[in-house]
Amino acid sequence: MNKWFTRMQRTVCTLLLFTLIAAAMLGGGAGAHAASLSQTTVYYDSDGVLYKVSGDGSGTTEVLLDFEGDGLAAAGSYLYYTRSESSTTLLRVPNDGSSDSAETYATDVLSYFTDNGFIYYMDSKGTIYRANSNSEVSAATKIADKADTDFPLLAVTKGRVYYNGLVNGNPWIVSKASNGSGAVQRIAAGAVESRYFMNAAKNELQLMVNTDPYEQFYSTNAILMYKVNYNTGKGTAVNPKAKLDVNAVYAGGWGNNLYVYNKGIKLDSNKDYNYSTGKAFALTTSGKTLQIHSKSIREVSPLGTDKVVVVDADKKAYAKTIAGNKVSKSANLNLNSVSFVTAQLTNGTSTLAYLSGTNGLYSVSTALKVTKLAGEEWATFQLHDDVPGMFYINANDLYRLYHVQANGTGKKVLSDVFLDDILLVVPQ
Numbered sequence: 001m002n003k004w005f006t007r008m009q010r011t012v013c014t015l016l017l018f019t020l021i022a023a024a025m026l027g028g029g030a031g032a033h034a035a036s037l038s039q040t041t042v043y044y045d046s047d048g049v050l051y052k053v054s055g056d057g058s059g060t061t062e063v064l065l066d067f068e069g070d071g072l073a074a075a076g077s078y079l080y081y082t083r084s085e086s087s088t089t090l091l092r093v094p095n096d097g098s099s100d101s102a103e104t105y106a107t108d109v110l111s112y113f114t115d116n117g118f119i120y121y122m123d124s125k126g127t128i129y130r131a132n133s134n135s136e137v138s139a140a141t142k143i144a145d146k147a148d149t150d151f152p153l154l155a156v157t158k159g160r161v162y163y164n165g166l167v168n169g170n171p172w173i174v175s176k177a178s179n180g181s182g183a184v185q186r187i188a189a190g191a192v193e194s195r196y197f198m199n200a201a202k203n204e205l206q207l208m209v210n211t212d213p214y215e216q217f218y219s220t221n222a223i224l225m226y227k228v229n230y231n232t233g234k235g236t237a238v239n240p241k242a243k244l245d246v247n248a249v250y251a252g253g254w255g256n257n258l259y260v261y262n263k264g265i266k267l268d269s270n271k272d273y274n275y276s277t278g279k280a281f282a283l284t285t286s287g288k289t290l291q292i293h294s295k296s297i298r299e300v301s302p303l304g305t306d307k308v309v310v311v312d313a314d315k316k317a318y319a320k321t322i323a324g325n326k327v328s329k330s331a332n333l334n335l336n337s338v339s340f341v342t343a344q345l346t347n348g349t350s351t352l353a354y355l356s357g358t359n360g361l362y363s364v365s366t367a368l369k370v371t372k373l374a375g376e377e378w379a380t381f382q383l384h385d386d387v388p389g390m391f392y393i394n395a396n397d398l399y400r401l402y403h404v405q406a407n408g409t410g411k412k413v414l415s416d417v418f419l420d421d422i423l424l425v426v427p428q
Helices: 003-013 015-026 246-250
Strands: 040-046 049-054 061-064 070-075 078-082 090-094 103-106 109-115 118-123 128-132 141-144 154-157 160-167 170-177 185-189 198-200 205-210 221-228 235-237 258-263 279-284 289-293 297-303 307-312 317-323 326-332 338-346 349-357 360-365 370-374 378-382 390-394 400-404 421-427
Touching: 040 070, 061 090, 070 109, 070 421, 078 109, 103 118, 109 154, 118 154, 128 160, 141 160, 160 185, 185 205, 185 221, 185 235, 221 246, 246 258, 258 297, 258 307, 279 307, 289 307, 289 317, 289 326, 297 338, 297 349, 307 338, 307 349, 349 378, 360 378, 360 390, 370 390, 370 400, 378 421, 390 421
Parallel strands: none
Antiparallel strands: 040 049, 040 421, 049 061, 070 078, 078 090, 090 103, 109 118, 118 128, 128 141, 154 160, 160 170, 170 185, 198 205, 205 221, 221 235, 258 279, 279 289, 297 307, 307 317, 317 326, 338 349, 349 360, 360 370, 378 390, 390 400
């Protein structure tokens, strides 16, 4: 097996997931709180113009007339982004439309992250900086060094920065106080290869660590799950004597205090995952293993406190209730041609799952009520934790921006112009 190709495939498939919830899941400054639509800002791109609008449709503003960017992130009074996914130049622009052009904030940037009014970024020398997002870059302070630039992970949650560091020349996942104080806390030998493999659970940070990240040609048993204390940054291995297969893990995803992986999955002739092989199992944070589904799963999302929603090899959706380290109930959601599922959290609990596919957009409640939100006219969608409902592009109405509540009511158009993409949803 060529694990390199499967790793790249996982990155592509989860790009939407990062856009939807990465910042919300890992943002750890103040406690999460519900935001009304009037307290929410949506940023979108229309023919090279960056706009923002309130979630209730009021206050449309042209933020930047000549916009081309990737990885838009908000902090303080600014938006940060790069020109493209491969660019290492970090740009920023005021979010109120007061500037005619973006300014270069930093160069040689491998990774960046915004949290609680601060911007964090890592350069190619392995140095990590932090600055108040409203200050000049000259005010940035070094908070860490010796980051592993081969695996440039950078994430901040609950007052600590997490990154892959170098210890005696070898990769380690480590943490440090986000203001740079104190010592580096080593968590595990190896690397967390993307934020997809981090899960900010209510009481702990959960990580899937590749203990042999430089292996690129074979899928070996090299993945350990770690539980990390939010206060100290110290980690404990869940499965120290039973490492999981790399491809099995990289083809899976997080549920409620468990990670679903596809045991026995193979690659096809194009070096993509062949979901017709393998079966879905889960490793819980208590170290228990259980079978989730009789087939491999393409996507997984938590729901409530005891359920996961999965999309299997046949692109059919199911809800699995977990009790006593086993699946106590499996419910067919009667949805076909499903390609993606994600959770929406309210006060830290997954209260809804949203599914998308060729037939439409759907919400699933904790009572497993399925509601159709849009039909084939949807083009793309965005949501954010603690913000009610979802935003989507309606291809049947000149590709304008819409919002709909999770119960299917209150459908409203929010833009006069067509959208190329919904870039960011930010609660205030």
